[in-house]
Amino acid sequence: MIDFHSHILPKMDDGSQSTQESLEMLKALSKQGVTRVVATPHFYANDESVSAFLERRKSSYDRLISCVTPDMPEIINGAEVRYYGGISHLENLEALCVKGSRLILLEMPENRWTEYAIREIEDVSSERNLIPVLAHIERYIAYQNSETLYRLLESGVLMQINASFLNGFFSRRKALNMLKRNQIHFIGSDCHNVSDRPPEIQKAVKIIRKKLGDGFTDSFVDFANIFLKI
Ligand SMILES: [Fe+2]
Numbered sequence: 001m002i003d004f005h006s007h008i009l010p011k012m013d014d015g016s017q018s019t020q021e022s023l024e025m026l027k028a029l030s031k032q033g034v035t036r037v038v039a040t041p042h043f044y045a046n047d048e049s050v051s052a053f054l055e056r057r058k059s060s061y062d063r064l065i066s067c068v069t070p071d072m073p074e075i076i077n078g079a080e081v082r083y084y085g086g087i088s089h090l091e092n093l094e095a096l097c098v099k100g101s102r103l104i105l106l107e108m109p110e111n112r113w114t115e116y117a118i119r120e121i122e123d124v125s126s127e128r129n130l131i132p133v134l135a136h137i138e139r140y141i142a143y144q145n146s147e148t149l150y151r152l153l154e155s156g157v158l159m160q161i162n163a164s165f166l167n168g169f170f171s172r173r174k175a176l177n178m179l180k181r182n183q184i185h186f187i188g189s190d191c192h193n194v195s196d197r198p199p200e201i202q203k204a205v206k207i208i209r210k211k212l213g214d215g216f217t218d219s220f221v222d223f224a225n226i227f228l229k230i
Pocket residue numbers: 005006007080190
């Protein structure tokens with residue numbers, strides 16, 4: 001199983017604040033059957049250049065990897081790239097993709113997106129030849145026209161949800177309906193620590209299995225693995 005969204009790299013952002021904390025998060029994921037975790041530290045183009053971010057990410061990753069044991073999930077480098085007007089022109093945007101793929105995790109504003117913003121997501125796909133993945137889509141859908149989601153899906157944009165969307169009693173039905181309609185492609189814990197935003201993903205996958213069956217769940221999990229070229 002893959003956790004597609006995590007703040008597991010130490011001292012990169014508001015996620016893990018130490019190597020020790022990262023190791024605890026990795027152990028918790030491992031106990032839940034996670035074999036691969038995509039590390040998606042926040043990237044804000046206003047604050048930092050792509051190259052400075054990549055340098056920081058490398059040293060954080062190197063520090064952590066030297067302490068990781070074989071029973072822990074494999075860490076795949078990525079980023080959670082905050083949307084801004086002009087992102088489709090960002091030099092070296094490709095370097096922020098999930099390693100070994102053309103997938104780029106985008107964090108969108110929590111308001112109604114302008115036509116310009118929607119076009120930019122499409123441009124990341126058509127002009128940059130990347131595959132945009134919208135992070136925790138459940139945070140934005142209520143603000144959008146119903147056509148926006150369909151339009152983006154038709155343009156080849158993929159959607160990620162946080163496990164909490166399924167774990168929440170009131171949002172579960174909506175999450176399951178979206179899964180059934182193939183509108184969700186990846187699931188992540190979006191873990192930041194081991195206290196208030198812990199690595200919790202197994203419960204959500206169990207809900208998918210119970211409600212949508214083994215066949216659906218296995219192909220959902222396989223989909224992510226195929227993208228990351230197992
Ligand atoms: Fe996140």
